[in-house]
Amino acid sequence: MEVTRMELWPGAWTALLLLLLLLLSTLWFCSSSAKYFFKMAFYNGWILFLAILAIPVCAVRGRNVENMKILRLLLLHVKYLYGIRVEVRGAHHFPPTQPYVVVSNHQSSLDLLGMMEVLPDRCVPIAKRELLWAGSAGLACWLAGIIFIDRKRTGDAISVMSEVAQTLLTQDVRVWVFPEGTRNHNGSMLPFKRGAFHLAVQAQVPIVPIVMSSYQDFYSKKERRFTSPGRCQVRVLPPVPTEGLTPDDVPALADSVRHSMLTIFREISTDGLGGGDCLKKPGGAGEARL
Ligand SMILES: CCCCCCCCCCCCCC(=O)SCCNC(=O)CCNC(=O)[C@H](O)C(C)(C)COP(=O)(O)OP(=O)(O)OC[C@H]1O[C@@H](n2cnc3c(N)ncnc32)[C@H](O)[C@@H]1OP(=O)(O)O
Numbered sequence: 001m002e003v004t005r006m007e008l009w010p011g012a013w014t015a016l017l018l019l020l021l022l023l024l025s026t027l028w029f030c031s032s033s034a035k036y037f038f039k040m041a042f043y044n045g046w047i048l049f050l051a052i053l054a055i056p057v058c059a060v061r062g063r064n065v066e067n068m069k070i071l072r073l074l075l076l077h078v079k080y081l082y083g084i085r086v087e088v089r090g091a092h093h094f095p096p097t098q099p100y101v102v103v104s105n106h107q108s109s110l111d112l113l114g115m116m117e118v119l120p121d122r123c124v125p126i127a128k129r130e131l132l133w134a135g136s137a138g139l140a141c142w143l144a145g146i147i148f149i150d151r152k153r154t155g156d157a158i159s160v161m162s163e164v165a166q167t168l169l170t171q172d173v174r175v176w177v178f179p180e181g182t183r184n185h186n187g188s189m190l191p192f193k194r195g196a197f198h199l200a201v202q203a204q205v206p207i208v209p210i211v212m213s214s215y216q217d218f219y220s221k222k223e224r225r226f227t228s229p230g231r232c233q234v235r236v237l238p239p240v241p242t243e244g245l246t247p248d249d250v251p252a253l254a255d256s257v258r259h260s261m262l263t264i265f266r267e268i269s270t271d272g273l274g275g276g277d278c279l280k281k282p283g284g285a286g287e288a289r290l
């Protein structure tokens with residue numbers, strides 16, 4: 001019997017597809033590195049997709065910090081896709097009405113999950129300028145009023161921060177800064193850059209430190225490991241007032257905030273590096289309502 005091209009091709013494509021699926025599932029089950037790459041690729045891809053949904057909704061208002069609520073709502077379910085349980089402690093420490101500067105540790109792009117869990121109203125992150133070019137995600141961030149800084153131009157970054165100090169007060173917004181200035185995968189905290197603290201002192205508004213516990217139990221970029229389930233505690237610390245402080249006080253302020261954040265990071269991280277096991281022990285410090 002003669003097999004025509006038309007008959008052969010659908011069969012060949014199906015076989016090829018099955019082979020590809022077999023290959024991918026073998027990789028998924030046999031290689032934890034492959035699993036890590038698939039999970040991270042899906043994470044980024046899913047965010048790009050969610051951003052496509054967000055753009056037309058946000059565009060109705062134009063560039064507006066209120067659009068941050070839309071991004072937050074769209075991102076809240078992502079933790080379930082990855083089996084990550086996010087536990088929030090100390091949310092009552094957020095000042096109810098006034099502007100403030102949030103500072104938080106920065107381990108990975110997964111920080112978005114913890115951030116969205118506690119993001120206050122009218123609060124926008126300060127982000128590296130490169131994010132603006134991340135396709136649909138960049139446009140969604142721009143529409144949500146995210147503030148972009150060029151880390152290669154210190155002068156420009158500082159003048160953007162000074163403008164933000166004015167905006168905080170005149171437009172009643174809060175900003176979220178990662179004072180480490182970059183992602184840090186080493187299970188601790190990098191030295192803090194001082195922009196966030198200058199900003200808070202210039203505007204004379206409080207600093208609200210937020211600590212996200214270490215991801216090492218379920219995620220490590222270095223080891224190409226991303227397992228489920230995972231647990232992360234997001235701890236909101238009491239606000240640190242800056243009234244009456246001057247630029248000369250900034251180094252000491254930054255050091256003392258970092259010190260208190262690092263202490264809490266070690267206390268709430270369950271990976272054995274930080275030393276804390278409060279999430280594991282019933283009645284441990286992490287169980288208490290702070
Ligand atoms: C659905 C779709 C969803 C999409 C996703 C949505 C969510 C997206 C979330 C995105 C999250 C994205 C997250 C991200 O993208 S994280 C990456 C970007 N963020 C940051 O870098 C923030 C932290 N960086 C800083 O604060 C830096 O200090 C800046 C950037 C300002 C300058 O850094 P640089 O490295 O260039 O310089 P330097 O720090 O050595 O400073 C030099 C000197 O200047 C002094 N100085 C500093 N500032 C001020 C000031 N304001 N007034 C007066 N002086 C100031 C400073 O004390 C120092 O002097 P001295 O102390 O040595 O004497």
Ligand SMILES: CCCCCCCC/C=C\CCCCCCCC(=O)OC[C@@H](O)COP(=O)(O)O
Pocket residue numbers: 044045047048106108109110112128131133134135136137178181182183184
């Ligand atoms: C048409 C162009 C398509 C471009 C596609 C780019 C792919 C990007 C995909 C998805 C964007 C996901 C947005 C996640 C936001 C995470 C924010 C983040 O963690 O930024 C890193 C920044 O804090 C520090 O950067 P570095 O550690 O200094 O590096």
